[in-house]
Amino acid sequence: MKIYTKTGDDGTTGLYNGKRVPKSHVLIEAIGTVDELNALLGAVLAGLNKAEHKLIPDIINALQEQLFFIGAELANPQTGRDALQCVSTKNITQLEHWLDDITNQLPPLKNFIIPGGSATSSKLHVARAVCRRAERRLVAATEQIKIDRSILIYLNRLADLLFQLARLANQQSNIPDKLWKKK
Numbered sequence: 509m510k511i512y513t514k515t516g517d518d519g520t521t522g523l524y525n526g527k528r529v530p531k532s533h534v535l536i537e538a539i540g541t542v543d544e545l546n547a548l549l550g551a552v553l554a555g556l557n558k559a560e561h562k563l564i565p566d567i568i569n570a571l572q573e574q575l576f577f578i579g580a581e582l583a584n585p586q587t588g589r590d591a592l593q594c595v596s597t598k599n600i601t602q603l604e605h606w607l608d609d610i611t612n613q614l615p616p617l618k619n620f621i622i623p624g625g626s627a628t629s630s631k632l633h634v635a636r637a638v639c640r641r642a643e644r645r646l647v648a649a650t651e652q653i654k655i656d657r658s659i660l661i662y663l664n665r666l667a668d669l670l671f672q673l674a675r676l677a678n679q680q681s682n683i684p685d686k687l688w689k690k691k
Contacts, residue, residue, distance in 0.1 A: 524584035534649045539582045541642035546575040548638055552631045561628060561680050564673055567606055571666065574599060578659055582646075585653050595658040603665040610672045614679060619687040621671075625678035632674035639667040 520528040521536060529536060553568045577594035623633035643663040649655060678685050 524580070534645065534651075535582060535585065535653055538642060538645040538649045539579055541638065541645045542575055542579050542582065545635060545638045545642055546572055546579070548631065548635045549575070552628060552635060555631065556628055561677060563610075564628070564677060564680075567669075567673065570602075571669075574662075578662070581656065581659065582649075585655070593656060593658075595656065595662045597658070600658065600661055600665055603662065603669050607665065607669050607672055610669075610676050614672065614675050619689060621675065622686040622688050623674070624686055625674075625683045626681040628677040628681065629674040629683070632670050632677055636667050636670035636674065639663055639670055643667065 515522065515528075516531065519531055521531050522528050523535075549568050549572050553565060553572075556565055556568075558565055574595070581594040623637075624630050643660065646655060646660055646663065650660070675685055
């Protein structure tokens, strides 16, 4: 199988249902941003010291799998019986469970956190920002296309989880979060 098809040379790309849309289409922007988030999580995972960072690798592996399903769902804009429905309440509950577990391991937040600290934490903060962008792109896409609302909920919780994972990464590296203090 060749990697290049030449079908996108005209500035369009194909969706799963065979329909071609411009590469600038709002849905393609959303799919591309979810893909970017997934790639960034791969970079986080590649740089992890797995002996130092407990729990984080397993969570990131699960997130990457789910993000692939989300990308597939977005590339297959269907409704009703044909929809893939890749995000269930169980997936969202899993994010909330991880969030609760991690939050219980961290000191309570009393200030805003300035992104940074360890390399892992910094990358997770970037991933959080990309996740928020994916969420915004998806909201924009819902103005034109019917998209399963559970994907929006998932991305919203995922951004929160990435924030707490960044804090956890700093804690596991014995690096304090940098607190923002209003002057």
